[in-house]
Amino acid sequence: MKKLLALAALTGTLMLSQTPDMSGVWRADLTKSKRQGPPVVTYLVLIEQKDAVFNNRTKEQAVQFTDTTGTWGQRGEQRTMLAFFLNGKPKVGSYSGIPTELTGSVDGNKVTVKAEQAGGGSSFTRTYELSADGKTLTMNEDGTNEGRPMHSTIVMDKQDQAAAEPLMKPEEVASVHYKNVKTDALKGLPASQFINTMHYFSWSLGKECTFCHVERKFDSDDKKEKQTARKMIDMVAAINEHNFESKPEVKCFTCHEGNGHPLSHQLFADEIQAAKERAAREAADREAHRPPPPAGAPPPSQH
Numbered sequence: 625m626k627k628l629l630a631l632a633a634l635t636g637t638l639m640l641s642q643t644p645d646m647s648g649v650w651r652a653d654l655t656k657s658k659r660q661g662p663p664v665v666t667y668l669v670l671i672e673q674k675d676a677v678f679n680n681r682t683k684e685q686a687v688q689f690t691d692t693t694g695t696w697g698q699r700g701e702q703r704t705m706l707a708f709f710l711n712g713k714p715k716v717g718s719y720s721g722i723p724t725e726l727t728g729s730v731d732g733n734k735v736t737v738k739a740e741q742a743g744g745g746s747s748f749t750r751t752y753e754l755s756a757d758g759k760t761l762t763m764n765e766d767g768t769n770e771g772r773p774m775h776s777t778i779v780m781d782k783q784d785q786a787a788a789e790p791l792m793k794p795e796e797v798a799s800v801h802y803k804n805v806k807t808d809a810l811k812g813l814p815a816s817q818f819i820n821t822m823h824y825f826s827w828s829l830g831k832e833c834t835f836c837h838v839e840r841k842f843d844s845d846d847k848k849e850k851q852t853a854r855k856m857i858d859m860v861a862a863i864n865e866h867n868f869e870s871k872p873e874v875k876c877f878t879c880h881e882g883n884g885h886p887l888s889h890q891l892f893a894d895e896i897q898a899a900k901e902r903a904a905r906e907a908a909d910r911e912a913h914r915p916p917p918p919a920g921a922p923p924p925s926q927h
C-alpha cells in the first residue's frame with residue numbers, strides 16, 4: 625500500500641514536472657494585446673495547475689489547467705473560467721455555461737486547448753506560450769462563432785501572488801448585481817455564473833437572448849417568454865428537489881433539446897426537411913441583419 629502511494633505521488637510529480645509551469649497571476653499588457661469586446665482597464669488571469677482525477681470510473685489522473693480571467697471596465701467586472709486536462713484526451717466540461725468538449729495538450733513551452741461546443745455552434749483553439757525567462761505568457765485564440773471568425777492575442781506579464789486578490793474575492797450575487805432577478809434558483813448565483821446560465825438557456829432552447837428579452841432591456845418583464853422561463857426555472861428546481869435529492873438531473877435541455885417548444889415525438893421525414901429549410905432561412909436572415917462588429921465585438925464566449 626505504502627509503495628503504491630509512493631508510486632502515485634511520484635507519477636503525480638512527474639506529470640506536473642513535464643508541464644511548463646504557468647501557474648500564478650498574470651496581467652495583460654493591453655498595448656501589446658489584441659482583443660474583441662468592449663474596452664477594459666484591467667485584465668487579470670490566475671492560472672492553476674494541479675493533478676486531479678480525469679476519469680471518475682478508472683480514477684485516471686492528469687494535470688488540470690484552470691484559467692480564471694477577470695476584466696474590469698465600463699461594464700464593471702466580468703469573470704470567466706476555463707478548466708481542462710493536459711493529457712490529449714477529450715473531456716466534456718462547461719465553458720460560458722454551455723457543455724463543451726475540451727482537449728488540452730502540452731508541447732514544449734506551449735499549452736494548447738481545443739474546444740467544441742455541444743451541437744457545434746462554436747469552436748476555438750487557444751494556446752498559452754511561456755517565454756524562456758518565464759516572465760511573459762502569450763495567449764492566442766482562434767475560433768468561429770456561428771460561422772464567424774474570431775481572433776485574440778493577449779500578452780501578459782507575471783505578477784506577485786498578491787495581485788490575485790481581486791480574483792479571489794467573491795463576486796456580487798445576481799440579485800444584487802442585477803435589477804430584477806427573482807427566482808430562488810438564480811438569486812444567489814455569482815454574477816458571472818448567472819450570465820453563463822443565460823447562455824445555457826439560449827443554447828438549450830436554440831434561441832437568441834431576444835427570444836425572452838426586450839432588446840437592450842434585460843430587466844424588463846414585458847415578454848411572455850421571460851415570464852414562462854421564470855415558471856420553468858421554479859419547475860425544474862421543484863422536479864430536482866422532489867425526485868433527485870436536489871441534484872441537477874433535469875435541466876432545460878432535458879425537455880427542450882434545442883427547441884423553443886419541446887417535441888412530442890421524433891420528427892417525420894417531411895418535418896425534418898421543413899425544419900432544415902427553416903433553420904437555413906433563419907441563419908441567412910440573422911446574417912443579413914447582423915450589424916458589422918464594432919472594432920471587436922465580444923465573442924459570446926467572453927460575456
Ligand code: HEC
Nearest residue numbers: 802803804805806807810822825826833836842843853854
Ligand atoms: C429562455 C428565456 C431566456 C433567455 C433565452 C435569456 N434569458 Fe436572460 N433572463 C431570463 C429570465 C427568466 C430572467 C430573470 C431571472 C430571475 O428572475 O431569476 C433573466 C434575466 C436576465 C438578466 C438580468 C437583468 C436585470 O437587470 O434584472 C440579464 C442581464 C440577462 N437575463 C441576460 C441575458 C443574455 C445576455 C441572454 C443571451 C445570452 C439571455 N439573458 C437569454 C430568461 C432568459
Ligand code: HEC
Nearest residue numbers: 825849850852853856857860874875876878879884885886
Ligand atoms: C419537464 C420538461 C421541461 C423542462 C425541464 C423545461 N421545460 Fe420549458 N417548456 C416545456 C413545455 C412542454 C413547454 C411548452 C408549454 C406550452 O406550450 O404551453 C415549454 C415552454 C417553454 C417556454 C415558452 C416557449 C414559447 O414558445 O413560448 C420557455 C421560454 C421555456 N419553456 C423555458 C425553459 C427553461 C429556461 C427551462 C430550464 C430552466 C425549461 N424551459 C425547462 C417543458 C419543459
